[in-house]
Amino acid sequence: MTRTLISETVLRRRRGRLLHLTAVAVTVVVFAFVFLFPLYWMVTGAVKDPDELARATPTLIPETWNLDSFATAWTQLQIGKYFLNTAFYAVGGWFIQIAVDVCAAYALSRLRPWGGRVVLGAMLASLMLPATALLIPAYMTVADVPLFGVNLLNTPWALWLPAAANAFNIYLLKRFFDQIPGELLDAASIDGAGRLRILWSVVLPLSRPVLSVVSIFAVIGMWKDFLWPFLVLQDPDTQTLSVALSRLANTSYITDSEMFAGLVIASVPMVVIFLALQRQILAGLSAGGVKG
Template sequence: MSQRSLISDSELQRRPVLYRVVLWSLALLFVALFVFPLYWMVTGAVKTPLELAQPVPTLVPHSWHPETYADAWRKLEIGRYLFNTTFYAIGGWLFQLTVDVAAAYALSKLRPRFGNLVLGGMLASLMLPAAALLVPSYLTVADVPLLHLNLLNTPWALWLPGAANAFNIYVLKRFFDQIPDELLDSAGIDGAGRLRMLWHVVLPLSRPVLAVVSIFAIIGAWKDFLWPLLVLQDPSTQTVSVALSRLAFNGYVTPNEMFAGLAIASIPMVVVFAVFQRSILSGLSAGALKG
């Protein structure tokens, strides 16, 4: 069965060379747009501060100084901030996975009253700009209603506001909808409760979408900057992105050391995406069960 596309099969057969040229040209253009910032960051770290300050930038460094990475690691204390960021990312991932899976399971399989209204409200929250929620969220974590707790400079200020993610809940719910109710009915006949059905039936069948949600949660927590900047004011508790911006603003490091710090901080997420990119694509496109 032929697949529908913008260009018909007959047109492609008449002009195969033109099609390949356009395809490869666009592919190389997008690769250059995404790779060039990384290249500029990595090579900027091995340049001297004088070469970085030149009015005419150099694509290839005139002199190579790879020891800048070691100096940046030691001077910026990147290891400590990477540990903080990893701790926050893992905790945020656990909270997001727990809350989002429970909410999606309830909306998909338990079908509570006004469930569609709740789902619509969650999806409507995606239309709000993130900046509009900063002030109310900050006031909430600074003085938690009823409990009157101050969560600033604690991991809870990052974990609790991001626990319920509307996009993840929607993705999980759509996947849970594809699981036949007959499987849950069979488990119920065998005496399984709702929680046991979730743990032994739904979650094992949902590994692709759980992998996608997990990767999105970890990457989102790792690259977040504005919210940690607001709630983590103590330097000892800051993430690597916030710490590097603070040190750069104070003029504590040279530009090439800052480039080196940024390159080191980006390595974990580049590795995560390179390793799990197939899981991301397959999980997002998963819409049926393989029997």
């Protein structure tokens, strides 16, 4: 018997079914409006004339469609340069996160070291801390790395190293690794495969769904992050796209419509990635949560 918020008896009635469909439709419309209206406002702001955008009474539908703002924003804001910076940081952060998180999850799931439960509990407890509470300790660490005395500010490592050990990704990977039958790993071990060979040849090929999810989260997280890159990348030549747009927004030669156009360009890659890979995201999230 399936448990639902509304009983099947009520749903069989015409009035109950109508009220249920109405409630679902209203909820979907409200949530769609809340999430999609900011995107709509950003896109329409990019194509409006600067005078129309500066009016005291805003217009929901643009009176004029000025597509030249995208070309102007690309050149004036140097979006191509900062786009490449952000892509470089995202790819490097993805590689380091995958390397660190996979090894940590594999060790906790299959190697089971002494104190592994304590380590996993400490990692999960770190998720309860607000990210802003860790900004000052993290900044002091990358500004003067303990023992080494190296300053990582304005370098890619200031972004990559703090994001390397992601507690959520490690937990997600560990949950998936726990579902892999032990017989497969034992068979590989009998054939002479070592721990690393088992990880590379057996575990990783079976973990493609969850690896896809972790990869998507890693790339999107590096791409859209603003506060941390704003703190550690003060050199304009090293800044990400979001930080550069924030800095250039205060300049006098950039109009509001050109800034909106820059924001649209910066948002397009992540929107495309999410729409194209949303099935993989849902499949990967649910893959490790069900015993099979």
